[in-house]
Amino acid sequence: MSSSILIAIVFLSIFTIVKYSVNQHINEEIQEELYKHLDDVSTDSNDTYLIQVDQWRAREHNSISVNPVFVEFYDTNKQLIDKSPNLKNSNIQLLAANQNNKFTDTKLNGIPIRQIQTGIINKDQVVGYLVVAMSLEDFEIVQILKNILLISYPLILILLFLIARFLAGRSIKPVSTIIDTSSQITKDNLKSRIPLPINKDELFVLSQNINNLLDRVENAIEREKQFTSDASHELRTPLAVIKGTMEVLIRKPRNQHEYEEKINFCISEVNRLNHMVDQLLLLARFENQKQNIKNETIYLNAIILDNLTRFSEKIESKKIKIITSFSDDYYIQSDNYLVSIIISNLLSNAIKYSDSTGEIRIKLSQNEHHITFSISDNGIGIAPDDMDKIFNSFYRSDVINHAQIKGTGLGLSIVKRLCDLLKFEISVDSKLNFGTTFSLSFSLAKLK
Known part of the structure; x- marks a missing residue:
């Protein structure tokens, strides 16, 4: 989700920058042409402006196919006086006075153009109008870029999804291995260990720590089993001795000295057994003594x-x-x-x-x-x-x-x-x- 938003922001930024650059370039060219043609205009004693036709027609405006710039001159009554030859039988639309000095997108014979018009001023009075326009065919680059970005966006998202899925599959494989191996480990099977990944990354450290933990658990359980076995054996030994001594004692009547001797022996074994139980309890308590x-x-x-x-x-x-x-x-x-x-x-x-x-x-x-x-x-x-x-x-x-x-x-x-x-x-x-x-x-x- 975050990747798609980031890509969308990048594409939108590219489109906005290119569109602004193209627009700015066209506007500058039209503005430059406007100033050039204003220099070709002069006024006479009757406040009628004169166009230096030879100069402005000599400019390279005669080809509509190469950077076409269209020029028209109007009088105060908004009647056409002259125009550039590349317009032939066509005319640029003269807009209302409130559109003066503003860039406006219109059409010329179905071709998109951008135009700007300005009043020709003499002694603070408008004596005519100059209209300069330029084809926006170059502006189609922006539209082409827009289409490319719109088509590329879903394709890139699909490609990123496939790559991410592939990489995620490879990266999650060690995790799957950890899960599979862990599910096989039970109290009766503590021998299994997690295979260590080739790359020594975080999963390698995790696998290594889990294996070390399993080693400690296995050793602890083995010690516990050994301890239980030894404890049961050591506890049975004095009990068996006491039982044997008592059985021998009751087989036949004996004198007081023999009774005292055997009873004292049993008491010493009971004391030994009691001491052993105390020590076993002490050992068991030490397991939880840390806290x-x-x-x-x-x-x-x-x-x-x-x-x-x-x-x-x-x-x-x-x-x-x-x-x-x-x-x-x-x-x-x-x-x-x-x-x-x-x-x-x-x-x-x-x-x-x-x-x-x-x-x-x-x-x-x-x-x-x-x-x-x-x-x-x-x-x-x-x-x-x-x-x-x-x-x-x-x-x-x-x-x-x-x-x-x-x-x-x-x-x-x-x-x-x-x-x-x-x-x-x-x-x-x-x-x-x-x-x-x-x-x-x-x-x-x-x-x-």
Whole structure:
């Protein structure tokens, strides 16, 4: 619609400019001829004007076929005195006095002409009339142009429509491909991807972003499936142990010591199961935690000391030596509760995997932009092949050789998710049978 209006405006502008130019050209030529013939007129003592016939007839007005200019002279009684030879037996119509000095379109023997008439003045009196006319046959160019534009307009619109339809068809093809591919993608089929267009335009970026989104969705669903499978397995294991223990317990009468031993074992498995459920709920809550993250100034020293106090009983039972190195005060800007969970899990792991009478070193250091927290133990360490798996849910390194170390395999998974959520950098350095060091990097808090 806008294209058709624009073309119409352009065509109308062309026609108007050409018409004005042709009209202006004809008017100037007629005006020039009028002044020339007025110069050929003189008056005598009787106030009768005389025409210098030889001069004006000598001009090239004798051919009606080449730029014909028609001239006529009239007296005060509007009687014809003389005229140019190219008029032959024809006469130009003398108009009323109110049409003097005005361009008027009339006809001469059916041929369109433009004429102008003026009074011949002598001593402020009109002593006669001069009429000059010119054929408008050249003006047919305007009419031809008008016809051409009127014919061209619908043809151009049709051509533009066909071109636009063709180009739109080609440009919309990638969109159709996106729609077709998207309709094939279901929860059971997440492998399909949108073919990337050849041209790297906006549709290329859109297709690429959709493919990246599908990759993330597929990975998330795969992780969810794996998590569900692992969770169901890990939950069934303690339940099966409890059930087996209870079945063995009721097969025959037993003494009080045996009852107490089996019941205490079941209680420990229930506690383990309860701890696992708490951690699973914690993981599930972290999936929607982004909107609820607090931004507060945290005193790291206090969080570390609080967690050491919380685990003091286990530390004393294993006779582990705690060495701290943070003489200064360290502050960060983050969520106090979530940071406490991270440090708690790292400290719990360090205690769990440390040998009796081992050492745990906790250090805080600071540079210009960051604060670094590190916790090191001299325990069993992590095998190099397991380093890239330790943050996976339910993964526990070398369980067979260390069956006495109980756990759910969720602690480091929680730590990694919280670090990603809070945009902390976490790294691990470990050597088998020599110990492990976890390091966290925090941005400095902006204290007021």
